[in-house]
Amino acid sequence: MRGSLHRLRDAEHSDSRPRIRHRHYSRRPGRWRSPAPRKVYGIAAALTVLVLAAVAGLLYWGLRPANHVMVTSSACPEVSASSMSADILLGVNATSPSQLSTRTAQFGHMPVLRVYYTGMPDPDLWTTGVQGLNHSAVVVSFRSPPSTVLSGADDAALAKFFDSAPTGYPIYYSYYHEPELLVQAGTFTVAQYKAAWAHIAAIAAAAHNPYLKSTLILMTWDLNPASGINWKDYLPAGNVISVLGWDAYPAGTVHDSDPQPTAPADFMGAAEAASRQAGLPFGFAEFALGTQTDRPQWLAEVACYLRSTGALFGTLFDSAGFPWMELTDSPSIQAWRAVIGDAGS
Numbered sequence: 217m218r219g220s221l222h223r224l225r226d227a228e229h230s231d232s233r234p235r236i237r238h239r240h241y242s243r244r245p246g247r248w249r250s251p252a253p254r255k256v257y258g259i260a261a262a263l264t265v266l267v268l269a270a271v272a273g274l275l276y277w278g279l280r281p282a283n284h285v286m287v288t289s290s291a292c293p294e295v296s297a298s299s300m301s302a303d304i305l306l307g308v309n310a311t312s313p314s315q316l317s318t319r320t321a322q323f324g325h326m327p328v329l330r331v332y333y334t335g336m337p338d339p340d341l342w343t344t345g346v347q348g349l350n351h352s353a354v355v356v357s358f359r360s361p362p363s364t365v366l367s368g369a370d371d372a373a374l375a376k377f378f379d380s381a382p383t384g385y386p387i388y389y390s391y392y393h394e395p396e397l398l399v400q401a402g403t404f405t406v407a408q409y410k411a412a413w414a415h416i417a418a419i420a421a422a423a424h425n426p427y428l429k430s431t432l433i434l435m436t437w438d439l440n441p442a443s444g445i446n447w448k449d450y451l452p453a454g455n456v457i458s459v460l461g462w463d464a465y466p467a468g469t470v471h472d473s474d475p476q477p478t479a480p481a482d483f484m485g486a487a488e489a490a491s492r493q494a495g496l497p498f499g500f501a502e503f504a505l506g507t508q509t510d511r512p513q514w515l516a517e518v519a520c521y522l523r524s525t526g527a528l529f530g531t532l533f534d535s536a537g538f539p540w541m542e543l544t545d546s547p548s549i550q551a552w553r554a555v556i557g558d559a560g561s
Contacts, residue, residue: 231347264530304522305353305386305499305529316346319534322543323553326352328386330531333358336373337389339380347382348496355461355501355531357390357433362404362412365391374416378423386427388529391416393433393501396445410452419457419531433461433501439486447490459528460494462487463502472540476507477514480521488525499529504541512551519555 305328310316319326329346337358341347346353359372381387392398395409417430438447451457464487466478485501491498503518505511515532522530532552534543543549 218448237379237461242278273494304519304527306519306522306531307352307529308532308534308552308556310350313344313349316349320350322549323556326350326556328353328355328529328531330354330533331356334362336370337377339373339377341377342380342382347385347387351385353386353388353529354389355390355431355499355529357393357432357501359392362408365412365415366408371419374419378420378425378428379421381425381428383425383427385415386429386528387425388429388431388461388499388501390431390461390501391418391431393461393465394435395450396435396438406527409450410456412454413452415453417452425440429459430457431461431499431501432457433463434481436464436487439490449493451494457496460487460491460496460498461501461529462491462498463533464500465503466505469504469506469541472506475540477505477507477510480518484518484521484525488527497526497528499531501529501531502533503530504533504538506538506540508545508548511545512547515548516552516555519558 247405299404307326307328307330308323309317309330309332310319310326311331311333316329329350329352331341331346331354333356335358337356338345341354341356345357364370378389391413392409398404399406399409413430413432420430421426432451434447434450437443438445462484464484466483484503487500490499500522505514518530532543533541536542543552
């Protein structure tokens with residue numbers, strides 16, 4: 217997205233990304249003035265009944281627990297049950313065991329975790345790390361300069377990581393998610409990045425683990441003509457990449473500028489179309505909404521959209537480093553807990 221250097225993700229657990237002052241948005245409550253007393257008691261009684269009925273309706277629909285929002289065709293009236301994918305993996309980011317404990321208390325067991333590494337991936341991820349503890353799929357990203365990868369210096373660490381990876385759960389591994397930012401900054405070139413990707417994928421293939429899925433994670437901002445980026449420039453040739461991952465945010469969320477609960481198709485649809493055009497399966501590695509207003513229903517709508525499009529995974533970005541995006545309100549927490557539980561079932 218425009219100015220995306222402000223949201224460069226070194227590691228979600230380190231909260232090392234620049235923080236932006238959180239602006240608090242409030243709605244001024246309207247005033248209700250009592251009508252002048254009238255002696256039309258029959259009308260007053262009727263109005264009282266109507267008011268009580270309206271209040272009862274608001275209590276049921278507006279204040280009922282958010283965990284009643286389920287990712288089913290009934291929660292998505294515009295989506296037929298036959299078109300809903302039963303294989304969607306929904307979760308949230310958790311890199312450390314302590315984070316996993318917190319997330320599990322909030323959302324229950326998660327079918328997929330988003331894991332960030334600032335350097336080489338830790339093979340302990342599969343044992344004492346979050347995947348070993350959670351027994352789930354992961355979307356895991358790591359970093360190393362392309363020159364280092366191509367020199368062979370990381371071969372042993374990468375081989376250990378891939379060779380020790382478990383089977384039974386999809387492992388969507390990604391090299392330098394959102395590489396566009398680093399290319400624009402001159403850290404490395406697109407050619408170097410793609411060559412390093414091919415080198416890494418070859419090491420993963422040698423592990424003969426069909427659950428290892430090479431996943432290129434890009435920004436949906438690339439798909440806006442104003443970005444000046446051709447996302448396909450980052451796609452290595454030769455079927456190196458097996459899955460596309462996208463980081464997508466609704467209007468105003470990234471920079472906390474009047475965030476809007478944008479319809480999922482409006483900020484995810486271009487990524488879905490681009491993935492289909494490329495003939496690759498896809499998922500969403502990051503998304504969030506920077507306001508509590510209407511967020512519980514928005515989360516349910518996003519889950520519905522992901523299931524209806526056949527996305528492989530959807531991992532909500534939830535970090536204290538970006539407090540306006542973090543789920544701290546009970547309705548939002550319960551809503552995402554509900555959709556995670558429904559997807560997991």
